[in-house]
Amino acid sequence: MPHLITPHLITIENSGxxxxxxxxxxxxxxxxxxxxxxxxxxxxxxxxGACKVRVTSGQYRTGKMSRAVVSVADEAQGCVLACxxxxxxxxxxxxxxxxxxxxPSRATSFSFxxxxxxxxxxxxxx
Amino acid sequence: xxxxxxxxxxxxxIRVLELEPALKHYTEVLGLTETARDQKNKRVFLKAWxxxxxxxxxxxxxxxxxxxxxxxxxxxxxxxxxLAADVEKSKLCQDLAWIPAGEHPxxxxxxxxxxxxxHAMELYAEKDRLGNNCGTDGPDINPLPWPDNxxxxxxxxxxxxxxxxxxxxxxxxxxxxxxxxxxxxQVLLKADPGTMIGAFLSCxxxxxxxxxxxxxxxxxxxxxSFELGSWEKVLRAGDILSRHQTSIxxxxxxxxxxxxxxxxxxxxxxxxxxxxxxxxxYYPDKPPLTWYDxxxxxxxxxxxxxxxxSFLSVFx
Ligand code: FES
Ligand SMILES: [Fe+2]
Numbered sequence: 001m002p003h004l005i006t007p008h009l010i011t012i013e014n015s016g017x018x019x020x021x022x023x024x025x026x027x028x029x030x031x032x033x034x035x036x037x038x039x040x041x042x043x044x045x046x047x048x049g050a051c052k053v054r055v056t057s058g059q060y061r062t063g064k065m066s067r068a069v070v071s072v073a074d075e076a077q078g079c080v081l082a083c084x085x086x087x088x089x090x091x092x093x094x095x096x097x098x099x100x101x102x103x104p105s106r107a108t109s110f111s112f113x114x115x116x117x118x119x120x121x122x123x124x125x126x
Numbered sequence: 127x128x129x130x131x132x133x134x135x136x137x138x139x140i141r142v143l144e145l146e147p148a149l150k151h152y153t154e155v156l157g158l159t160e161t162a163r164d165q166k167n168k169r170v171f172l173k174a175w176x177x178x179x180x181x182x183x184x185x186x187x188x189x190x191x192x193x194x195x196x197x198x199x200x201x202x203x204x205x206x207x208x209l210a211a212d213v214e215k216s217k218l219c220q221d222l223a224w225i226p227a228g229e230h231p232x233x234x235x236x237x238x239x240x241x242x243x244x245h246a247m248e249l250y251a252e253k254d255r256l257g258n259n260c261g262t263d264g265p266d267i268n269p270l271p272w273p274d275n276x277x278x279x280x281x282x283x284x285x286x287x288x289x290x291x292x293x294x295x296x297x298x299x300x301x302x303x304x305x306x307x308x309x310x311x312q313v314l315l316k317a318d319p320g321t322m323i324g325a326f327l328s329c330x331x332x333x334x335x336x337x338x339x340x341x342x343x344x345x346x347x348x349x350x351s352f353e354l355g356s357w358e359k360v361l362r363a364g365d366i367l368s369r370h371q372t373s374i375x376x377x378x379x380x381x382x383x384x385x386x387x388x389x390x391x392x393x394x395x396x397x398x399x400x401x402x403x404x405x406x407x408y409y410p411d412k413p414p415l416t417w418y419d420x421x422x423x424x425x426x427x428x429x430x431x432x433x434x435x436s437f438l439s440v441f442x
Contacts, residue, residue: 040439041436042439042440043398043436043442044373045373045393045395046143046191046396047143047192047392047395047396047397047442048396048436048442050436050439050440064143066189066191066192067189068190068191
């Protein structure tokens with residue numbers, strides 16, 4: 001667990017929301033506690049990819065994240081899961097959850113299918 | 127014996143990111159019992175208290191969350207051979223393989239295949255019996271209604287899974303035409319009633335043994351569900367989940383589809399679990415119940431009358 005002396009300031013760049021980190025809490029948990037909504041909340045446990053963000057500035061450490069939603073390449077570019085990210089300085093993050101959607105999916109003949117940001121296989125295995 | 131062929135969902139194999147927190151969740155919060163461990167492949171086998179067979183849940187430590195496969199118990203080795211041949215003949219499935227006896231502890235050979243939605247399924251006929259620990263004068267003799275020392279939520283059994291995938295029609299064909307399941311409920315598009323977007327399938331008297339929702343993905347896992355005896359126990363499950371600060375998705379509430387009372391929550395790797403009670407008795411001559419997509423809200427969550435943000439977009 002990171003031991004913070006002073007809380008860090010986290011900024012969600014898409015929504016402009018700002019909130020403080022909480023010792024031992026992930027970015028997503030601290031966001032929920034501050035009643036901000038800029039990052040979509042899913043499983044809260046690193047499996048579903050709903051809370052995927054790109055860290056634009058600052059230091060952090062991460063817990064284990066499902067490779068099905070965060071590839072090695074993603075991680076190298078600072079794309080991580082907010083629910084498994086622990087700030088070690090002030091952080092800027094950009095929520096990717098609803099933005100990375102690329103192109104119409106096959107078999108989307110009905111309106112409610114929500115394609116998620118998923119790394120293509122090739123990239124994932126790279 | 128009037129229930130023949132495929133008897134029930136016998137196991138679900140779930141990938142977890144870290145074994146220790148997963149085990150803590152599945153044994154102390156959900157309240158399953160560990161029955162075997164496979165150090166080499168980082169697997170743990172568990173069962174619910176009222177299941178007689180050796181295991182119904184397999185946890186495997188992996189880099190990705192999600193489901194490895196689901197296994198179905200069939201009534202005999204002869205049925206296993208016959209259904210395996212039928213699956214092969216249908217040409218609807220891929221990656222057909224026989225897994226040797228003993229690969230799961232206490233389990234006979236398994237026939238594995240991948241259905242058109244991308245999910246691996248298995249059939250098997252034999253699994254060691256451990257019993258339910260209720261007998262007072264020896265196993266299964268003069269039994270107690272429930273055993274001592276239950277932990278956590280303590281469901282009676284693994285009950286069903288809901289899975290997401292693209293070729294719903296192909297997978298329905300496998301379950302209905304090859305494996306003999308009935309369709310208890312379906313969700314159709316109002317504007318195009320020939321298009322099914324949800325299928326609830328039963329191989330037994332249960333309202334469903336497996337369900338699929340059409341989504342533009344392959345092989346995805348929405349939840350594994352475990353049975354509780356009453357609505358009051360679903361409420362108590364909510365208490366236990368909150369006490370352990372488990373990530374709750376929604377509920378306690380009611381499903382329109384199957385009429386089950388439910389709570390959804392997440393394991394420490396983000397795989398969704400459900401505990402539920404109720405539902406109805408399904409018979410093969412019962413007409414399928416139909417929902418249209420414009421009523422999907424009450425079909426899924428009857429009280430809210432709308433699906434929550436995470437129902438369609440959060441899966442592993
Ligand atoms: S909310 Fe599911 S991965 Fe973070
Ligand atoms: Fe369910």
